[in-house]
Amino acid sequence: MRIDIISCVPQLMTSPLSHSILKRAQDQGQLEVHVHDLRDFSINKHRQVDDYPYGGGAGMVLMVEPLAKCIRSLQTERKYDEVIYLTPDGTSLKQGIANQLSLKENLILIAGHYKGIDQRARDIFVTMELSIGDYVLSGGELPALVLVDAIGRLIPGVLGDETSALTDSFQDNLLDAPIYTRPADFEGHEVPEILLSGQHKKIQEWRDERSLEKTRERRPDLIDED
Numbered sequence: 732m733r734i735d736i737i738s739c740v741p742q743l744m745t746s747p748l749s750h751s752i753l754k755r756a757q758d759q760g761q762l763e764v765h766v767h768d769l770r771d772f773s774i775n776k777h778r779q780v781d782d783y784p785y786g787g788g789a790g791m792v793l794m795v796e797p798l799a800k801c802i803r804s805l806q807t808e809r810k811y812d813e814v815i816y817l818t819p820d821g822t823s824l825k826q827g828i829a830n831q832l833s834l835k836e837n838l839i840l841i842a843g844h845y846k847g848i849d850q851r852a853r854d855i856f857v858t859m860e861l862s863i864g865d866y867v868l869s870g871g872e873l874p875a876l877v878l879v880d881a882i883g884r885l886i887p888g889v890l891g892d893e894t895s896a897l898t899d900s901f902q903d904n905l906l907d908a909p910i911y912t913r914p915a916d917f918e919g920h921e922v923p924e925i926l927l928s929g930q931h932k933k934i935q936e937w938r939d940e941r942s943l944e945k946t947r948e949r950r951p952d953l954i955d956e957d
């Protein structure tokens with residue numbers, strides 16, 4: 732899978748893409764991430780990409796022309812499945828959306844900044860708008876990275892068995908069961924005996940019960956989604 736991210740502060744993206752699972756996915760060739768500096772597509776020598784909002788008001792707006800230039804230059808190279816704008820007023824990102832996007836081949840992600848991007852860029856180019864939660868961040872770089880991580884770890888072969896995504900929270904609309912590792916007794920706090928029993932069927936039943944119990948208690952809305 733290839734993901735192209737458009738940002739006016741690409742430096743914000745370097746570290747999360749250079750470590751751990753996202754690095755491994757790129758090293759193994761399962762994921763290609765290209766970050767594009769919107770300023771390289773500016774319409775003047777000042778590398779300007781933002782301007783004052785029509786009608787007045789606080790905050791700058793990312794201009795449509797640099798975004799159009801950048802998106803069009805990418806689209807001449809290959810066909811994209813989705814052009815996604817990360818925005819607080821978008822559809823809430825859920826595991827199901829990440830699952831679906833992990834099956835795509837080419838995605839463009841647009842990280843906004845300041846007050847956001849010119850509405851015409853949304854109208855003309857964007858095919859999907861996603862929010863990572865009901866709060867406002869300064870830029871779309873972190874949301875874009877959240878999306879890349881959520882998608883990247885689902886690409887077949889990226890996670891080893893030790894971190895299988897299928898048993899994580901939200902798959903099957905359930906929260907994950909409690910987990911433990913050594914020591915079996917920490918200052919009198921013992922690991923549930925069943926986990927030490929070696930009885931795999933019983934252990935799975937215990938995990939399923941805890942998972943359902945936790946979901947009922949914390950996120951009954953997930954169970955109601957069925």
Ligand code: SAM
Nearest residue numbers: 817818819843846847862863867868870871874
């Ligand atoms: N004026 C916008 C609004 O009220 O909806 C907020 C703009 S925000 C300060 C700047 C950029 O950060 C947005 O264009 C978007 O790309 C990104 N952003 C902020 N919060 C976000 C969230 N919860 N989900 C996704 N993107 C977000």
